[in-house]
Amino acid sequence: MSYFQYFSHSLKRDFQVAATQKHEFGLPLIFFVLVVVLVPLSIGPEANLLSRIAPAIGWIAVILSILIALPRMFSEEFDNGWLEQVFISGHPSILSVLSRVLSFWLLYGLPLVLASILLVPFLQLALSTWWVLAQTLVLGSLLMTALGSIASAMLLGSRKGSGILALLVIPLLIPALIFASAAVDAAAQGIPAQGPMLMLTGLAVLGITLAPIATEHSLKLVMS
């Protein structure tokens, strides 16, 4: 089997497993919607204010929703022994890790990015600003998934999962958040947002390239 074949097989398997447990995917989405709904309730239905803070709310809600989903990235495969099989199969395990990161993003990250269009009617966000926001969210959620995969893998064998997961992932995300907010701010004022966008792209590429190595290492560590 060539590397590419192995990779696409892993990816296909992830989707097949996901298709058997559809109820899991709604949860982060519902959480996202709930966070977005809570904002106008707590801050008051003032259109100007809401449209001003809408991108920030979108980002924070996506971060929180992904944090909810993250512990599930490897836990089932770890419990039922699939991961162990991957590591002793002789195929490069980094490919499996990479396919898991990618499938996780397609299953959890991308729906959240698409769901962020709810900000347009709910929080009076301008459609053109949403378009830039969605672009930053695509890159940001990719980075989040990549970095989160390290923490998620690391905490497989630990007792207290999710609290520490937030502590490990959020600090590393702050640079991405800064660039994303700069890009959205620029877009809201009608200035080209290319500079911060390119920085964000760089971060996302760096994360996806290097994080799986650390993730693979953490998985090996948990299984040894």
Added chain:
Amino acid sequence: MFKWLHPYAKPEKAYELSNRIYFWVMPFAALCLIIGSIWGLVFAPTDYQQGESYRLIFFHVPAAIWSMGAYTSMGIAGFCALVWQIRTLELAVIAIAPIGAVFTALALATGAIWGKPMWGTWWVWDARLTSELILLFLYIGVFALYFSFDDRRTGGKAACILAVVGIVNVPIIHYSVEWWNTLHQGATISKFEKPSMPAEMLWPLLINILGFFLLFTALTSYRFATELVKSEAHRKWVLKLVRQMAK
């Protein structure tokens, strides 16, 4: 080339060495900190622009420098622990983490106290400040991760991985004042050009920087020795040590 280093992979030897380092370095650290602080706080001239409050520099700058230095050394120790599977280095990572966290917190606190009269605010979301705050969270994360596992060995390795991953933040902090033109001022001490401060201010600062470094070295060796004894509690050499101390 590093043959002389090999015996120190043994916990027993490492314990002796770090105890000796603590014993010899601590007095110098105290001496440097006392001289630097008194010189800085009492004898250094008043700044023409910032008045007396600039004197916080004698604690703020060393704490900030060694908060990054400590993280770098922690990252290097973590990397070596992972690559060459040296268990004692995992203990070094965990020995450094709280000290670095305290340095970072000190830098943030003195910065806030300094910021109030100078900038008119305790805190701004400026690049340098934010990245330093992230550093604090990273230290806490390394520490918390270590203790979240039942098995110390697994926890140690996980902490090492996080220490290595988090090292990307160090250059961000260092260059933040150059990359982003925000509120925080530029570097106080230039490395190659003529220093921008008068010598009467520069010398106590340099002495305090050295003092903080020595303090960091001494405290790290002390904590490292303690961690060694804790992790090797069932070994013969520890028992021998305890009996010696009891006598």
